[in-house]
Amino acid sequence: MSSMDNPRICMREDGLHLSSPAPISGLRHENRLVRELDDLVEALRMILDNAYSGIILCDRDSRVLYMNRFYADLLKTNKDEALGKHIKDFFPASRLPGVLETGEMELGQRCSLRADVALVVNRIPVKMGGETIGVLLQTIFKDYTEINELMARLNLLEKEVKYYKRGLDTVLSATYTFDSIIGKNARIREAKRVAEKYARTNAAVLIVGATGAGKELFAHAVHLASKRRAGPFACVNCAAIPKDLLESELFGYETGAFTGARQKGKAGRIELAHKGTLFLDEIGDIPLAAQSKLLRVLETRHIEKLGGLKTLEVDFRLIAATNRDLRAMMDRNEFREDLFYRLNTMIVEIPSLSERTEDIPDLVRHFLYSMGKGSTRVSDSAMNILRSYQWPGNVRELKNMFERAVSLAEGDLINVDHLPYEIRTYASKCSQSPRTAFKPLAEELACYEKQILSEAISMNKGNMAKTARVLRVSRSTLYEKCKVHGI
Numbered sequence: 001m002s003s004m005d006n007p008r009i010c011m012r013e014d015g016l017h018l019s020s021p022a023p024i025s026g027l028r029h030e031n032r033l034v035r036e037l038d039d040l041v042e043a044l045r046m047i048l049d050n051a052y053s054g055i056i057l058c059d060r061d062s063r064v065l066y067m068n069r070f071y072a073d074l075l076k077t078n079k080d081e082a083l084g085k086h087i088k089d090f091f092p093a094s095r096l097p098g099v100l101e102t103g104e105m106e107l108g109q110r111c112s113l114r115a116d117v118a119l120v121v122n123r124i125p126v127k128m129g130g131e132t133i134g135v136l137l138q139t140i141f142k143d144y145t146e147i148n149e150l151m152a153r154l155n156l157l158e159k160e161v162k163y164y165k166r167g168l169d170t171v172l173s174a175t176y177t178f179d180s181i182i183g184k185n186a187r188i189r190e191a192k193r194v195a196e197k198y199a200r201t202n203a204a205v206l207i208v209g210a211t212g213a214g215k216e217l218f219a220h221a222v223h224l225a226s227k228r229r230a231g232p233f234a235c236v237n238c239a240a241i242p243k244d245l246l247e248s249e250l251f252g253y254e255t256g257a258f259t260g261a262r263q264k265g266k267a268g269r270i271e272l273a274h275k276g277t278l279f280l281d282e283i284g285d286i287p288l289a290a291q292s293k294l295l296r297v298l299e300t301r302h303i304e305k306l307g308g309l310k311t312l313e314v315d316f317r318l319i320a321a322t323n324r325d326l327r328a329m330m331d332r333n334e335f336r337e338d339l340f341y342r343l344n345t346m347i348v349e350i351p352s353l354s355e356r357t358e359d360i361p362d363l364v365r366h367f368l369y370s371m372g373k374g375s376t377r378v379s380d381s382a383m384n385i386l387r388s389y390q391w392p393g394n395v396r397e398l399k400n401m402f403e404r405a406v407s408l409a410e411g412d413l414i415n416v417d418h419l420p421y422e423i424r425t426y427a428s429k430c431s432q433s434p435r436t437a438f439k440p441l442a443e444e445l446a447c448y449e450k451q452i453l454s455e456a457i458s459m460n461k462g463n464m465a466k467t468a469r470v471l472r473v474s475r476s477t478l479y480e481k482c483k484v485h486g487i
């Protein structure tokens, strides 16, 4: 009885099924072995027939001994009718006889099937006692388009990996150090001193200050001055993420936690901060439920992903920042008291820019330099306006304004005309309001003289001879006065 009559081997959708043989009583052991060998050969034939690549075995005369279904379909023939035919009946230019002669394997070779179809094949000699007795022809790819498609996919994947890696690097690495924080003002120096001291501990740090005052800069600097500097710096802007997504962003979720398109699990930012620092920007925007979860993580040092059963140990240092009054929020039951007191021990307070106007010239120089405009100067009258403005957007507003002013200025001088309208009008409104304080007259006059000189020089595009003529002073007097005023 052949295995065709005996359904012990059959191919199903999910694979090749072999059922164990029924106990055979009375048959001799050898008979049983022969039968099992037959079954194995049959199983092998079925595997080859159903393989997703073509296989042809030829004898020493290049005649087909075996052709699987894949090749038969490709050659539009019947695999049984193909038996005994010469390989050149199918591939007129076949190199298979050459392999029989040389006995050398040919891998990944192009082989034309029809004018429009080319395969990629291996030609593997079959040897017995050092003699080549046949050749196995095997397709690797059905055609070149398949390889091209594969390469295109690989390129795309490589690009995606690069893109995500870059994204991850910017999210997971800190760039600013305490040296990048510009400011001579006593309060900013004190903030730096305190923050540097806290950086050496492992406790949570809270950075408070108005928008654009430099909270994120300080968070970077604390991380880079800490023992965790080699670890990740995972940043989450709690105000920028929709409230209902914040928990999954922070804590991550397990595969299958949600129904819908994104079935695969995701690591939360807390997990990504392992061995490093977690920076929660705008912590005042975390909803109460997530606040409790965060507190639990801070206390237990374990996270529980959404939809997960296991907990995961995490070792991170928390730096939080806010421009909101957390105490007032706590009084209104909008911020958890226990979380507040946990954060409220190590505080770094950053002054607003209007409270440290003496730092404006240094900041301006720093921004011009980083924009590659190190030789650009700012006229004194423009600088006076900058120092009198309130800067609701703080250092960020100053930086943005300079990017604009630099593009407006044609030469190397930024004067009042290059400042935005609202800043200029703010200054003129201030100057119209009656003054309430005065410096000694000599100082007031010196200040006014400096402003006039700067304006005249900028109006004459830095031409000193022309400026001296306009002001009706000698050139040497002009130079002397400029030296006195530090122009």
Ligand SMILES: Nc1ncnc2c1ncn2[C@@H]1O[C@H](COP(=O)(O)OP(=O)(O)OP(=O)(O)O)[C@@H](O)[C@H]1O
Residues within 6 Å of the ligand: 180, 181, 182, 183, 209, 210, 211, 212, 213, 214, 215, 216, 217, 218, 281, 323, 366, 395, 396, 399
């Ligand atoms: N002392 C400083 N020296 C140099 N650059 C600064 C300083 N402070 C702030 N900046 C720059 O100003 C911009 C805003 O700073 P940062 O993002 O740290 O502000 P923030 O307080 O976190 O603002 P927000 O509350 O809006 O998040 C950044 O481009 C930063 O580089």
Ligand SMILES: [Mg+2]
Residues within 6 Å of the ligand: 215, 216, 281
């Ligand atoms: Mg910020």
